[in-house]
Amino acid sequence: MDRLGRSLIDVPNTVALLRDRGVHVRSISDGIDPATSTGRLMLNMLATLGEYERELIVERVNAGIAAAKQNGTRSGRPVSDPAVIADKLAIVEEARKKGRTADEAARPVGWSRATLYRHQQARASRETTRN
Numbered sequence: 516m517d518r519l520g521r522s523l524i525d526v527p528n529t530v531a532l533l534r535d536r537g538v539h540v541r542s543i544s545d546g547i548d549p550a551t552s553t554g555r556l557m558l559n560m561l562a563t564l565g566e567y568e569r570e571l572i573v574e575r576v577n578a579g580i581a582a583a584k585q586n587g588t589r590s591g592r593p594v595s596d597p598a599v600i601a602d603k604l605a606i607v608e609e610a611r612k613k614g615r616t617a618d619e620a621a622r623p624v625g626w627s628r629a630t631l632y633r634h635q636q637a638r639a640s641r642e643t644t645r646n
Contacts, residue, residue, distance in 0.1 A: 526562035600634055607631055
């Protein structure tokens with residue numbers, strides 16, 4: 516039952532919406548019937564526990580990320596060597612001069628067309644900033 520929504524408010528709202536559409540919600544495994552006062556109480560208790568559990572998970576994940584940062588762990592894309600990128604851009608530009616498409620020119624250096632465009636745009640940005 517606590518999987519019906521993401522928060523304490525979502526679960527009863529979802530059950531009410533389903534009831535308004537003619538759907539009778541009942542948990543057979545838990546024996547919870549929201550049509551009764553006891554069933555609504557149990558539904559709300561399970562929804563509260565589910566929300567609490569999700570909040571604990573978020574807190575633990577955030578604490579883990581903070582601890583990793585404090586220990587010097589870097590997350591995200593690895594930093595690329597600018598010299599390697601420049602060499603690959605030169606190879607791609609040579610291939611483009613020979614009539615290759617952006618996709619065909621980027622593939623031999625291990626890039627997708629989107630990665631090629633991203634590196635070209637970053638280089639243009641750097642050059643604009645310098646001037």
